[in-house]
Structure formats: C-alpha cells, structure tokens
Amino acid sequence: MLYIDSIHRGIVIDHIKAGCGLSIFKYLKLDEADYTVALIMNAPSKKYGKKDLIKIENTIDMDLTILGLIDPNITINIIDDEKIVKKIKLSLPKKVEGLIKCKNPRCVTSEERDIEHKFVLVDEDKGIYKCEYCEQIYTWEE
Ligand SMILES: [Zn+2]
Secondary structure (H helix, E strand, O other): OOOOOOOOEEEEEEEEEOHHHHHHHOOOOOHOOOOOOEEEEEEEEEEEEEEEEEEOOOOOOOOOOHHHHHOOOOOOEEOOOOOOEEEEEOOOEEEOOOOOOOOOOOOOHHOOOOOEEEEEEEOOOOOEEEEEOOOEEEEOOO
C-alpha cells in the first residue's frame, strides 16, 4: 500500500474505525480514481488504539451525510498547501431522506410512490431514527 506523508491539496478522512477503511474507500469509488489516493489501515490512534485513514490528493465532492451514517466518528480534514485548513466533524445526520426505506406497510410512503422516505434522528447515541410519516423506528447499524 502506498504511503503518503503529506498531501499538498486534498482531503484526509481520519479516525475511521479500523477495518472500515476499505469499504469507505470502495464506497467513494477511490479504487477507480485517477488521482493519488492512499488507504492506510491499522494506523495507531490515541483515541481508538487503531484506526484507518484515507488520503486523497484531490478535491472531491463527498456526500458527508452518507459518511456520517457509515461512521459518525470520522473526521474530515481539508488540506491546502500541506496544511489543514478545515476540519469537519461528522455526526449522525438529523434527517435522512431517500436512503432508508420505511418498512411499515401502512405508511403513506409505501402506499404512494411519489413520497420520499424521510427519517428523523430521535436518539443520537443509539442511532435511532423515526419515520417522519408514521411511528416506524429504524436503527442504524454500521
Ligand atoms: Zn413510515
């Protein structure tokens, strides 16, 4: 695996739970990237013991909502001129639209196809979401 100490301009996705880096790497389609990317696995971490991180030598648009759902402990560092210019702390999104489907057969979202599935966060610690239209609960895992 390629190791890059510093990147000039791009993004470092840090504090990924050890073992989750590869799926995020693939999710962001970085295995198909034509710019410099590095996936570092099992790097030492003060906070978690071990962590994965991803370095991207490019500015890309990322769907932070999805990354927050995959792992809310992730930190995103925006690098410019080899310095961190911005740190983005992810958290579970307060609202999730279109990603989770309501499983309640009597919910308005299953009766009418044109309505977008919407879930609102009701318990941040446990990652529990509730359908905006009915009482259906959804627990986010992984
Ligand atoms: Zn519902």
